[in-house]
Amino acid sequence: MARHNLGTVISFEVTRTFKKKQFWLTTLLVPVILGIVIALIVISNTTTSSKVDSQKDATLRFTYSDASGRIDPTLATAFGGTVVADEAQAIADVKSGRSAAHFAYPAKPTKQATMVYGADLGIFDNGKYSSVATQLMVASAQAEIGDQTLTGLARGSFQVDAITYKDGAVSGGFLGAVAPLLFLLIFYVVIVMLGNQMLTSTLEEKESRVTEMILTTLNPTTLITGKIVSLFIIGLVQMVVFILPVLVGYLFFRTSLSLPDFDISQLIVNPGQMVVGALLLIGGFTLFMGTLVAAGAIMPTAKEASQVFGIMMALVFVPLYAASLVVSDPHALIVQLFTFFPYSAPVTAMLRNGLGSLGPVESGIVIAELFILGGIVLRLAVQLFRYGSVEYSKKVSLRTVFARSRG
Incomplete structure (x- = not known):
């Protein structure tokens, strides 16, 4: 029954979102703009190339x-x-x-x-x-x-190839950082695109006054889990839609767009860094989404909940201000604070992991911290939704919720 309910929630949430015109307008806006920009650049470069070809035989007297x-x-x-x-x-x-x-x-x-x-x-x-x-x-x-x-x-027209070593093996350098840093890019895309939707997903039922009816037939844990899974599926669809015009532009208009010919086979993939990056992504996603669900359960309206979203976005982007220090001195005090503070840890740790400055012990501590705290926050979010789903006029009191749960 629980599995059936979970599947029902996921199917309902995904279908409901895909039926909204606003979702597709927002999702398609970026690729359409990218397509227009690519077309304009191609036309401009083609015109410029034709002009250059027509003038290449002309001489300047x-x-x-x-x-x-x-x-x-x-x-x-x-x-x-x-x-x-x-x-x-x-x-x-x-x-x-x-x-x-x-x-x-x-x-x-x-x-x-x-x-x-x-x-x-x-x-x-x-x-x-x-x-x-x-x-x-x-x-x-x-x-x-x-x-x-x-x-x-x-004139300096000669090539220099540099090979560096770390722990007795050839280090990847820039090419070694590309693959693990993709997890950081995915984290930003998912949080920015889905964060506000996750915050307001539980508020839709609360504002429409249907949560009491839902909770009579569905476990709050199943509902919250279903919403998170459905949002992840929706996020994958959005990322595919966003990436599609970029791939088309690179594969078919690379010359017209003056894009570099990047050889993917030259990328150096470190399995350890990829595993750490994936775990940091999952743990960070769990923590942030659990926090947003908890905030949505506390707030009575989407307008008030949006203030929490602004704070969460600030926590996501603050570590970027110390990015230069992360590169030059990863053991500086401020970098260490950002590495282990839960809400700045995902970004800082994924950045350091990509650059190769996150040690095994630090990786283990941050990953454990994110998963443990993420699980606690998700459990708290379920409790807040269970007791706060029928509070329509004011913020839910945490003291009241904990008192009820103990009773």
């Missing part, structure tokens, strides 16, 4: 003076340049519109600025003058050196 003696005349001619002796006249020709541009290379290019004079082509197109002047000097320097390898080394 300019004059130049070279006090350094470093500019190769042959290359300058290929770039569209003509050397002049009278620099003042060349600048005057640019001002009057008789010449498109003039480059004045100084005697000491590394210590003095190269002056570029040109006709105004607009904020974005004016940059091509400096670009051509720079390319001509670089090309001339490369031609003077004569050795392409030496030229590349001088």
